[in-house]
Amino acid sequence: MSQLTESKTTTLDVLIAQKPGKSIPVPYKDHEPIFFLIQRISSLLGERNDGKIQLRELYMNGVPLRDEQESIARYRTFGSMLTYKAHTKRTLRIQSPIQTFSWVYDPEMTVSNLKCAIQDAKGYSVYDWRLVFRGKQLEDERPLREYNIHHESTVHLVQRLRGGSCGPAPSIQFSDVSDTKSIRKLGFSKFAPRGRTACKGTNIECKCECTPDHRVICRKYFGIIELSEATFICPNCHRHDTIVPVTVGFWACKYRFHGIKINGQQYTSEWKDVNESDLFQMFDPSKQTTWKRLVIESARLGAPDDCTICLEPMHTAKSLHCGHRFHQACYNKWNSSCPLCRFNQSQNTNALILGNTPRLY
Structure with missing residues (x-):
């Protein structure tokens, strides 16, 4: 039988993208999911859950950390400089075989960012579903603006056939x-x-x-x-x-x-x-x-x-x-x-x- 060890708490300095030059110390446990770190940063900044912020992201040396269930340790490949950014909103329409719903987005966010955000809110797995706009599958690493997606555009959520x-x-x-x-x-x-x-x-x-x-x-x-x-x-x-x-x-x-x-x-x-x-x-x-x-x-x-x-x-x-x-x-x-x-x-x-x-x- 293995013995459980207590996760060590450390303090991380996180840059705030919207306020260049500003950083805040954030407590963090070694192996906890990034999700909790993002929520802690948002709370320390006094951000409100009033719907104006659609997506909160953490970056390592400018690279977005997509999987919020992973710990910081997985992303040390990219370096160590952490930056937090909150994305404000525009609206598009997401249509799936099950439902149609409105979604607030940032044109600069990548397709992968959008899929992860939809997964968190609606439960559509990023591994099982793909996004299609005007008959074209959207590639994960490209920003939405490259596909001329605008306010009130309709994007289709299509189930992926995997093997x-x-x-x-x-x-x-x-x-x-x-x-x-x-x-x-x-x-x-x-x-x-x-x-x-x-x-x-x-x-x-x-x-x-x-x-x-x-x-x-x-x-x-x-x-x-x-x-x-x-x-x-x-x-x-x-x-x-x-x-x-x-x-x-x-x-x-x-x-x-x-x-x-x-x-x-x-x-x-x-x-x-x-x-x-x-x-x-x-x-x-x-x-x-x-x-x-x-x-x-x-x-x-x-x-x-x-x-x-x-x-x-x-x-x-x-x-x-x-x-x-x-x-x-x-x-x-x-x-x-x-x-x-x-x-x-x-x-x-x-x-x-x-x-x-x-x-x-």
């Missing part, structure tokens, strides 16, 4: 993206084998049983991919149960990684640009390592980074000696010190390891 097993794998064999010297530059060819057409953004190279003589490319475009939780479908045979991801390539985008290797080593890269005129850049598939978790993130070239203090786009930014960038006004409110470095030091996290970028066609 295979559920849940992330405990580890995954994949290219060692922390080795930036292993990047290979490949030219484009009109005579490329079937299934090797690349897109702007992220391209996952996979082995499939239907093409044993060459790898196929699963085009993922832009956004965040949790490698162990993503679904890959062969572009040739259209099956997902005969395909294995091997490495990643990039083209005409900027990208970065967040990962933890099986030995516990943490790897986080800075954004790297791959211009449209560059060759397709791919990490050497022969240099494999075992990842406990690996998150691949890409965005359009020229898209402004979000300031990790206020979470707003940085059309102009202040670059510090450490390499981190913020709005000038946000930076000034921190008395000329880097809040990201300060938070990393206060949380005793591993030092960041800087990486490089690649591309594909």
Whole structure:
């Protein structure tokens, strides 16, 4: 019989996105769900449950923490700087086979954010349902504004037909993206084998049983991919149960990684640009390592980074000696010190390891 141990209570410093320069100390138990931390922050800020706030979110180094049932420990891959943001409302109509209801949303929220919020309020599992607008399935990592969803638009909630097993794998064999010297530059060819057409953004190279003589490319475009939780479908045979991801390539985008290797080593890269005129850049598939978790993130070239203090786009930014960038006004409110470095030091996290970028066609 195992003995239960009491969860340790600590204090976390949380930045408030709507008030750059302000942070509040929030008590938190090591293994409690993020949901309770978000509710505690809201209470400390004196927010009212009057319907004006539709979604409350917590971010780790600018990356939204989607699963509120997980603890902070799961998201340490992304770093340690916590930011809280409350989203105000516009209304759209959600239509499911069971009911139709109105929903308040923020155009900047991602499809994944919306699905998680609906799950919390209505019980529709994000794993069993998908959102469709004007006949097109909405991709999890894209903001609603990209689909021209406006006030009073109707979005359909459609049940997903799923196969295979559920849940992330405990580890995954994949290219060692922390080795930036292993990047290979490949030219484009009109005579490329079937299934090797690349897109702007992220391209996952996979082995499939239907093409044993060459790898196929699963085009993922832009956004965040949790490698162990993503679904890959062969572009040739259209099956997902005969395909294995091997490495990643990039083209005409900027990208970065967040990962933890099986030995516990943490790897986080800075954004790297791959211009449209560059060759397709791919990490050497022969240099494999075992990842406990690996998150691949890409965005359009020229898209402004979000300031990790206020979470707003940085059309102009202040670059510090450490390499981190913020709005000038946000930076000034921190008395000329880097809040990201300060938070990393206060949380005793591993030092960041800087990486490089690649591309594909």
